[in-house]
Structure formats: structure tokens, C-alpha cells
Amino acid sequence: MSSEDTLGVKLRPEIVSVPPYKQGRPAPADGFKLSSNENPYPPLPSVVDAVAATLRELNRYPNATGGDLRARLAERHGVGVDEVHLGSGSVALLAQLIAAAAGVGDEVVYAWRSFEAYPGLVTVSGATSVQVPVRADGSHELEAMADAITDRTRVVIVCSPNNPTGTVVTGAEFEAFMARVPSDLLVLLDEAYYEFVTDDDAVDGIPLLSRYPNLVVLRTFSKAYGLAALRVGYAVGPAAVLDAARSAAIPLSVTDAARVAALASIDAEDELMERVARIAMLRDRLRDALIEQGWNVPVAQGNFVWLATGEQTAAANDAFFDAGLTVRAFPPEGIRISVGEEESVEKLLQVAGDIVRNLPNGHPGKRLG
Incomplete structure (x- = not known):
């Protein structure tokens, strides 16, 4: 947004110049949303009942x-x-x-x-x-x-x-x-x-x-x-x-x-933490598989992994989306991929494998050797 877009209203220029926060892309039909670090499990019935009472x-x-x-x-x-x-x-x-x-x-x-x-x-x-x-x-x-x-x-x-x-x-x-x-x-x-x-x-x-x-x-x-x-x-x-x-x-x-x-x-914390443990195990499996493909993936301790796609970030983002996966792109640095449903992993790895094979040697997101 520029100062001309304010129709003469005096606004703080430093605020006008800040891009608004944007949510992760919604998933395409029959796809998987892996862009917002959300927990893929639905809320527990006891939590739904507590909310409904309000x-x-x-x-x-x-x-x-x-x-x-x-x-x-x-x-x-x-x-x-x-x-x-x-x-x-x-x-x-x-x-x-x-x-x-x-x-x-x-x-x-x-x-x-x-x-x-x-x-x-x-x-x-x-x-x-x-x-x-x-x-x-x-x-x-x-x-x-x-x-x-x-x-x-x-x-x-x-x-x-x-x-x-x-x-x-x-x-x-x-x-x-x-x-x-x-x-x-x-x-x-x-x-x-x-x-x-x-x-x-x-x-x-x-x-x-x-x-x-x-x-x-x-x-x-x-x-x-x-x-x-x-x-x-x-x-x-x-x-x-x-x-x-x-x-x-x-x-x-x-x-x-x-x-x-x-x-x-x-x-209900015991049940919820069992879910967290499953997400963490899937995260580690996903990271190991990405490394095996040739990616250079930082040690992941959240519910997501990071791919340093660099100048190829926009193209990689589009490749994931075309395959039915929304990820979070941060051009020109990399892509963050949330750990989602187990069913998303095979498709995710298929696309990621295609991307890393096309990265040039010496690319920061690609492992040496």
C-alpha cells in the first residue's frame, strides 16, 4: 500500500509500508494444508462439549x-x-x-x-x-x-x-x-x-x-x-x-x-500429549527421509521442518501446491512445512524429491555428497 492509497487520510508511513500478516494458503480440494503449523488432530469431544456450553x-x-x-x-x-x-x-x-x-x-x-x-x-x-x-x-x-x-x-x-x-x-x-x-x-x-x-x-x-x-x-x-x-x-x-x-x-x-x-x-493433557508425541515422531521420520533424499534440513524441534530452497522458493511452493499440498513460502529463503496427516507424507516426499534433484550442486538446501 502506498500513501496515495489512503485517499488523503494521514496515516503513519511506517505502518502503511508494513505488509499485513497473511495466513497460509488454504489447501486445494482433497489436498493437505501444511502451511500454518496447525495440529492435524481434531479437538477432543470433552473440549468441544466445554466450548458448546459457553x-x-x-x-x-x-x-x-x-x-x-x-x-x-x-x-x-x-x-x-x-x-x-x-x-x-x-x-x-x-x-x-x-x-x-x-x-x-x-x-x-x-x-x-x-x-x-x-x-x-x-x-x-x-x-x-x-x-x-x-x-x-x-x-x-x-x-x-x-x-x-x-x-x-x-x-x-x-x-x-x-x-x-x-x-x-x-x-x-x-x-x-x-x-x-x-x-x-x-x-x-x-x-x-x-x-x-x-x-x-x-x-x-x-x-x-x-x-x-x-x-x-x-x-x-x-x-x-x-x-x-x-x-x-x-x-x-x-x-x-x-x-x-x-x-x-x-x-x-x-x-x-x-x-x-x-x-x-x-x-485431557495425557491424551493430548500422546498426540504431540506422535507428531514429533512423524516430524523426525519426515526429516530423516528428506535428508535421505539429499536435503540439508536443520534439526527440527517444532511441529514443522524447514527447506532452504533459496531462489527456487517460489517455484518449489508452486510445485507443492500443484500436487495438492499447501506449504509456507518465505522467498527468497525457504519453505516451512508443517507436520500434518500421516497420509500427506508420501505425496510430500515425492514432490520434495523432485525438487532437490533439480537444485544445483552447492545450493545451501542440498547436502554435499
């Missing part, structure tokens, strides 16, 4: 505090209720926390490529993005991120597992990083895919909160718990920081349907 009170505003869900999460994580904050997905919490800490003239540091919403959230707050390139394997270069911190930095975002590359930050790496971060600088550890992690060395943010009073950990019910349509996430951290986020939040943005669905999902 429909009788659609004329009422939702429970503003979400006290029952916050208390349940606080008990689980060994913190006070005021140290838990709910939002309409973890992205809403990110927006609130960035807005609470950073404004015009300030900087927000994060790895790139990482979650595509980060640049827009920073721009809307009025702050400036400082993007630190990820390593060749798609992982965070935390030493370089620490080097990028200046007197203007107000927030640092660390994403583990990193979306879209799937790599994790280890606990040792994170602690070394926090040792370099000023104690008054807000650090947001985005753990939206935490439940899918099988690497014992990966950082686990919530047990670290007692050591770092400037740390906030973000998690969500959208992915592992399969509640993407209801938009509910939570932050755990210092009450004073979360109070500031609450002040920046849109009131009543977490619906009762989302709240009770999250509670019902916690009640």
Missing part, C-alpha cells in the same frame, strides 16, 4: 481476569497467579509486552529469520527492529545478539524452537546469553512450540524465572493443544512486567470459549 451465554462478556485458568497455570508452574497473564494467542502477548517496554527511538533485538510477526509488532510499537542473522543451520547466534544490545535496546526476543527453521536454543547457550544481558532489559523467550521439543539440552524457560527478574516466557494452547481457532496463550514472568502488559492489552480479548477449552485441554 454458547448459551454469548450475550455476556467473557470473564475478564481468566482467574481459574491463571490459577491452574500458576499452580502447574509454581508461581503466583499475578505472574501469569492470558492473551488471545502468544502473538497478542508479544504485542502487549513490546508496547509496554519500547517506543519511538527504542530498539528491539531478535534473530532473523524468525517468527514473521516480529517486525510488524515492533514497527507498530514505534520502535526499531534490530535483526541479527541466524547461523547457517537456522539457529540463533546469541553472542551476536548480545553484541547488538545498545543503550537504546528495550526488548530482546529469543524464539525456541525457532519458527520457521525449527532449531532450539540450548539451556547453556541461553544462560550464557542472560549473563551478558543488562538486568533491566526485558527478555522475551517465545516457546510457542515447547511441547514438541525432544532435545534434552533445549532451554526450558519457566524454571529460570526465579533467576532472571527481567525474563518473561510465552507459551500457547494453539499448537500442541490444538486450539488454534480459539486464540489463547499465556505469559509467565514478573508480576510488575505482566501488569504493564495487562495495561497495554485490549480488554476482554480472551473469550470464555477459549478459557474453558484451555481448562478442558489441561484436564
Whole structure:
């Protein structure tokens, strides 16, 4: 959009220049949607029943505090209720926390490529993005991120597992990083895919909160718990920081349907985590098969894999779509493929095999030898 498209209405030029967030492509008829990191399993009957019960009170505003869900999460994580904050997905919490800490003239540091919403959230707050390139394997270069911190930095975002590359930050790496971060600088550890992690060395943010009073950990019910349509996430951290986020939040943005669905999902957690384990096993099988084809695939710890297709990204995206598979393209870097239904794997690998065979030798997405 250009300034001429606003018909003379005065808008912030930096906002006008930001492309709106775009969802993953819908799947073609009889195809598979692998573009949005959704949980492929349908909601449990107990969760559906809990949500259905809220429909009788659609004329009422939702429970503003979400006290029952916050208390349940606080008990689980060994913190006070005021140290838990709910939002309409973890992205809403990110927006609130960035807005609470950073404004015009300030900087927000994060790895790139990482979650595509980060640049827009920073721009809307009025702050400036400082993007630190990820390593060749798609992982965070935390030493370089620490080097990028200046007197203007107000927030640092660390994403583990990193979306879209799937790599994790280890606990040792994170602690070394926090040792370099000023104690008054807000650090947001985005753990939206935490439940899918099988690497014992990966950082686990919530047990670290007692050591770092400037740390906030973000998690969500959208992915592992399969509640993407209801938009509910939570932050755990210092009450004073979360109070500031609450002040920046849109009131009543977490619906009762989302709240009770999250509670019902916690009640059914054993069954849901069995699903998560199956997704993680399929992810590992998929990665192994892609490597066998000749792809250079980062170690995947979310519910997705990353193909560094580079300049061939648009063509590869079209090839998947023509075969009935929607994937998420990030031209000119690569493609993120969600782990979906088991039935999607054979077709996915068939297309991926054709693509990698046509990549030139020396291409970053292609293994040597």
C-alpha cells in the first residue's frame, strides 16, 4: 500500500509500508494444508462439549481476569497467579509486552529469520527492529545478539524452537546469553512450540524465572493443544512486567470459549500429549527421509521442518501446491512445512524429491555428497 492509497487520510508511513500478516494458503480440494503449523488432530469431544456450553451465554462478556485458568497455570508452574497473564494467542502477548517496554527511538533485538510477526509488532510499537542473522543451520547466534544490545535496546526476543527453521536454543547457550544481558532489559523467550521439543539440552524457560527478574516466557494452547481457532496463550514472568502488559492489552480479548477449552485441554493433557508425541515422531521420520533424499534440513524441534530452497522458493511452493499440498513460502529463503496427516507424507516426499534433484550442486538446501 502506498500513501496515495489512503485517499488523503494521514496515516503513519511506517505502518502503511508494513505488509499485513497473511495466513497460509488454504489447501486445494482433497489436498493437505501444511502451511500454518496447525495440529492435524481434531479437538477432543470433552473440549468441544466445554466450548458448546459457553454458547448459551454469548450475550455476556467473557470473564475478564481468566482467574481459574491463571490459577491452574500458576499452580502447574509454581508461581503466583499475578505472574501469569492470558492473551488471545502468544502473538497478542508479544504485542502487549513490546508496547509496554519500547517506543519511538527504542530498539528491539531478535534473530532473523524468525517468527514473521516480529517486525510488524515492533514497527507498530514505534520502535526499531534490530535483526541479527541466524547461523547457517537456522539457529540463533546469541553472542551476536548480545553484541547488538545498545543503550537504546528495550526488548530482546529469543524464539525456541525457532519458527520457521525449527532449531532450539540450548539451556547453556541461553544462560550464557542472560549473563551478558543488562538486568533491566526485558527478555522475551517465545516457546510457542515447547511441547514438541525432544532435545534434552533445549532451554526450558519457566524454571529460570526465579533467576532472571527481567525474563518473561510465552507459551500457547494453539499448537500442541490444538486450539488454534480459539486464540489463547499465556505469559509467565514478573508480576510488575505482566501488569504493564495487562495495561497495554485490549480488554476482554480472551473469550470464555477459549478459557474453558484451555481448562478442558489441561484436564485431557495425557491424551493430548500422546498426540504431540506422535507428531514429533512423524516430524523426525519426515526429516530423516528428506535428508535421505539429499536435503540439508536443520534439526527440527517444532511441529514443522524447514527447506532452504533459496531462489527456487517460489517455484518449489508452486510445485507443492500443484500436487495438492499447501506449504509456507518465505522467498527468497525457504519453505516451512508443517507436520500434518500421516497420509500427506508420501505425496510430500515425492514432490520434495523432485525438487532437490533439480537444485544445483552447492545450493545451501542440498547436502554435499
